[in-house]
Amino acid sequence: MxxxxxxxxxxxxxxxxxxxxxxxxxxxxxxxxxxxxxxxxxxxxxxxxxxxxxxxxxxxxxxxxxxxxxxxxxxxxxxxxxxxxxxxxxxxxxxxxxxxxxxxxxxxxxxxxxxxxxxxxxxxxxxxxxxxxxxVAPRLIRELREARSATAAPEQVALLTGAERRVVGLLSSGVTSTEDIAKRLSVSVNTVRSQTASALRKLDLDDRTQLALWGARNGLPRPGA
Missing domain, CATH: 3.40.50.2300 (Response regulator)
Incomplete structure (x- = not known):
């Protein structure tokens, strides 16, 4: 940086x-x-x-x-x-x-x-x-979801709280705006940022794109889907 x-x-x-x-x-x-x-x-x-x-x-x-x-x-x-x-x-x-x-x-x-x-x-x-x-994002998510069965890591998924999984699930579905995620989950923008940061730390990932890819690979469902 x-x-x-x-x-x-x-x-x-x-x-x-x-x-x-x-x-x-x-x-x-x-x-x-x-x-x-x-x-x-x-x-x-x-x-x-x-x-x-x-x-x-x-x-x-x-x-x-x-x-x-x-x-x-x-x-x-x-x-x-x-x-x-x-x-x-x-x-x-x-x-x-x-x-x-x-x-x-x-x-x-x-x-x-x-x-x-x-x-x-x-x-x-x-x-x-x-x-x-x-x-491009929807195509990327589809590609990764098709390959998720070979890369699923349930032990890593278990590290996340339910709230963190919902945030990651939306990210991996192509909802990339923090504001949009907050509206869909009826929480504050700061809450989404905090949960995103916590998920990144637990999974040892660098950024939101890596987190979205991880969620797609591991089949995290989009909330309400």
Whole structure:
């Protein structure tokens, strides 16, 4: 995560120069964000992410030489750097979404469709929050629920209280807004935040996306379902 008060250093990775230029122009006009550099392929992205001490990498999926998934895996493998990767792509394939998350991506946004989310997602990633495009989340949850029988961990589920399970169940069903979860459960936003933090601590997970994936894999039911 970035040092409080410091600009977020963002590396732009895309093999399309026009796309890179468009993203750069948008970021250069944003408060608290600095463009650390650009790369046109995954190999250069891995090198530059380290050399430029990037806080967040905006990563295209399909590039020559090394694709965005493999580059993401190599960048996030260096846990000490704290660098976060956001996949920014037009690809909505279930397999690619799952691969991106498993590779360590902190976000998966769709070009064009999620353009209004780019700046808040960058800031959230730098602060340790993960975000999945609302257009992608249902596909990801479905994919993981189909595979849950092979990864169920009842002993871990037993660690959570009933209230925590209900929160995780909604997260894993694609309800990602803390406010929406609070309304559905008729509790306060602070209660949801507290229960989310407690579940993360008990399961030794880093963020809400990992918690949602865990819930989907372990078949936690959506409250009222």
């Amino acid at each position: 970035t040092t409080p008060g410091a600009d977020i250093r963002v590396l732009i990775v895309d093999d399309n120069r026009t796309v890179r230029r468009g993203i750069r122009l948008r970021l250069e006009n944003a408060t608290g964000i600095r463009v650390a550099g650009e790369a046109a392929n995954g190999r250069d992205a891995v090198v530059l992410a380290h050399a430029e001490r990037a806080d967040v990498v905006l990563m295209d999926l399909h590039m020559p030489g090394m694709n965005g998934i493999e580059a993401t895996r190599l960048i996030t493998a260096d846990e000490q750097s704290g660098c976060r990767v956001i996949l920014l792509t037009s690809e909505v394939s279930d397999a690619f979404v799952v691969d991106a998350i498993e590779a360590g991506a902190s976000g998966y946004l769709l070009k064009g469709h999620d353009s209004d989310q780019l700046l808040p997602v960058i800031r959230g990633a730098a602060a340790g929050t993960a975000t999945i495009s609302p257009r």
